[in-house]
Amino acid sequence: MFNKILIANRGEIAVRIIRACREMGISTVAVYSEADKGALHAMLADEAVCIGPAVPSESYLNIENIISATVASGAEAIHPGFGFLSENARFAELCEKCSIKFIGPSSKVISAMGDKANARKTVKQAGVPVIPGSDESVIDEKRAQIIADEIGYPVIIKASAGGGGKGMRVVERKEDFEELFIIARTEAVNSFGNGSMYVEKYIEKAKHIEVQILADKAGNIVSLGERDCSIQRKHQKLIEEAPASSLTEEMRRKMGKAAVRAAKACGYTNAGTVEFLLPDSQTFYFMEMNTRLQVEHSVTEEVTGIDIVKEQIKVAAGQALDFSQEDVKINGHAIECRINAEDAENNFRPCSGKITEVFLPAGKGVRIEHCIFHDFKVLPFYDSMLLKLIVHDDTRMNAIRKMQSALGELIIDGITTTQDFLYDIVHEERFVSGNFDTGYLK
């Protein structure tokens, strides 16, 4: 096992990882930007190294400084958390070159699955259903038009190297295709320096359900069940639950197997998530694979009892999984709400400022992952997520009641958060009924 791990992240996830390491008897090195000197992760870790100024490109994305800090502190591994460098194949590759264990899949897998068109092709060959669309990336608008016509409108144009909605266009009508394709491609070239695109059937309303997998270096891959992440705003998840109550047992089994096949097809190791779209209760399509730990991993932890972060560390250290697919049992229901420092009434504008008062709910089945405290300053440079409230109970209805109760108790004063907005949602009949899709907030 590792003696020391460097956590290349900040906020609640850095705290989460530090706690797992401490429980495993592993020393921790936190990295922090100049603005994060007094941040919780920097205070909790055994050692803390400043890696640069507040702007992420100079600190949390500064590969050179992070690797220097790792070597200098004698850490043997880096946990990248999520966001920042977690899906940066080059960072993973450089870790490999410097004999630092990157806690995640190999750089090859990250880059293979990071290319959306390539990922699609890989899993399709493994027999995983994909959204009808182009098998190869296309650059030429005329060729793309032929593919789009075959799929049938509406279609969505996406950039192979894409992300963040850049180079993405929904085309409702055939006659608009060519123009929108050229616009999307120009945007892709400008944003990613790469004009290779792909075209898919556009699915307007669907359930977003994802399957958590864990894979060790010996080739054992298990599925830890699914999560329903359909409550989203502009592709940002707000509420996640496990299991997905709308799935039949048969669908659940099929999707779990598909996820494992997808992971096997790309030679996956460590924790990963296979995202699916479900336009109806009988159909699922592969959307993409996230080659990292996810924010909502904690709901899976609650219902399986498996600590995913600890498993990640063990796998990275070369240990085999000590449980098999049969050992994975889903118990009860878990829900997570993400509390962001955003103003829901003003188009979710990020808010920064000082937290003047904090009261955190507690009790059986209430779990909080956070990084805040009295007088904590929310900085404008970073992601606005402050706190994850996770509840676990025997049934979905009981879990919802617990969430309603806990959200009601939570106090974060001094800045505006999305707490009230979420408090409303968890009381809405539509949410409680479980009958919703990704269009919930539209």
Place this chain on the structure above:
Amino acid sequence: MRDLFKKRPVTRIVSESIASPMENTAAPEVPEGLWKKCNYCRKPLFTDDVAENNFICPKCGGYFRLHARRRIAQMSDEFTEWDETMEFVNPLGKKDYESKHRTAQEKSKLNEAVVTGLARLEGEEYVLGVMDNRFMMASMGSIVGEKITRAVEEATKRKLPVVLFCCSGGARMQEGMISLMQMAKTSAALKRHSDAGLLYISVLTEPTTGGVTASFAMLGDIILAEPGALIGFAGPRVIEQTIGEKLPKGFQRSEFQLEHGFVDAIVERNDCRKTISLLLKLHKNGKGICAMHSREGEQAECRRMLEFAGKEEYTVYDKGFFEAREKEFSAWERVQISRRNTRPTALDYISLMFDSFFELHGDRGAADDGAVVGGLAFYRGRPVTVVAQQKGKNTAENIKRNFAMPSPEGYRKALRLMKQAEKFSRPVVCFVDTPGAFCGIEAEERGQGEAIARNLFEMSSLKTPVISFFIGEGGSGGALALAVSDRAVMLENACYSILSPEGYASILWKDTSKASAAAEEMKLTSYELKRLGVIDEIILESEPACKDNIDDIVSDMKAALDSFLSSVSEEGAEATAEKRYDRFRSF
């Protein structure tokens, strides 16, 4: 709060640590050569990133020194090296020199500090020499001098252009006076190359100093520099010690040299290949003026009033039309129109008339004057030299351009480029647009009068055709210094005068408010000047020139240029110069 958190290590039972042994791994370390430090921003960088980025720091844009082989690969599609083996010489008989030399050879895998040979770049053949700083600071010993001299001599023999990428600490101390002689030897070879009418481009890279700067580096027909390179004769440390003062930031850098007139252009490394290729093409088949034939139909649309070869010609319109037009504005109104800041400036016309305009800076003496722009361009596929007085469009630009009032350096830059045009037999196209030569202390200190006079003197016998377009104000001697030309073409509302109407009124009547009356009697409009024979053609402005009708004006200017070039191509450069003499002799 940090100190309040308790951090006692976990309690371990002995068997626990043995139960899960770590797989066999090496301790984390950064492998040798994985990264390097940028000399400018001091930040660590991954070596691969630096190489991928053409050895430019991805963080701060600072330039790493480029090894000779890499530079050659960048600058050529094919390369045949010359003088790969040269016998070591030790003129001073220094004991440790040979071993030092051998170590440098082993480390750099080069035989000496310069690599020379025949290169081909996008179809253009040229002689390329690249110095490599790793080899004893690229100092110039006899082998460096010999290789460069041989390369230049070979280029003269084969009638090829030469491009040298310079970087050097200067003369090689270990070779004493023999090293100093290399300066004279290389310069002499370049003189013969130049006398043969051939092109030499030097590219100055970090650092170019000492005896190299004081010889071949500064002798280019065109001198380019990489950004931020140290370029100087004496090293900054020596200067500081001598004068006992701290040197200002940026002293002797490329930008400093550009500002002081010694560098034609600063070229980013990523643009260097493209630039050299363009410059080679601009000097291809440089001999002889060939006829320009405008496309059919273009001539017919011309809104021009022509006169040459002694007869008056009107295109499209009859004489009455021009008479009516002349009365549309008074002379004073035309003066004011000529000064409007909505009027297109020289660079506007240049960008529309020519292709691939490449600006060349500096007078090679003191400064680069923003009031005069000059450079090379293609006109219908053949190279021309363009020289122009440039106004700004706003205050900031006008400060940079000094309101198009040239300093002596501006005239000297213009003359330098015209002499270069003569060497390479390129026609010269001038654009005149100035209130007058700059009246200032520094201008007088550096010889404003001498600079203008020199231009009149030299232009009169320039062995290449010269045409001047009057596009706005034509202020006195300051305008004439770009107008000793074979043909003068004037936009309808441009003016050209002995001095400003305000000045005229002040001198003759001691009253500047009588400027409008002065304008009427000075005969400064295009129509008056045409009658006086000072100009040859008028290009009509359907409305006072502005961005809306610039395309029409440019098409007429091109027609004027076409007819000029086709007429001079028949008579030859000597005859053109002779006729120019007669033209001004007649006044």
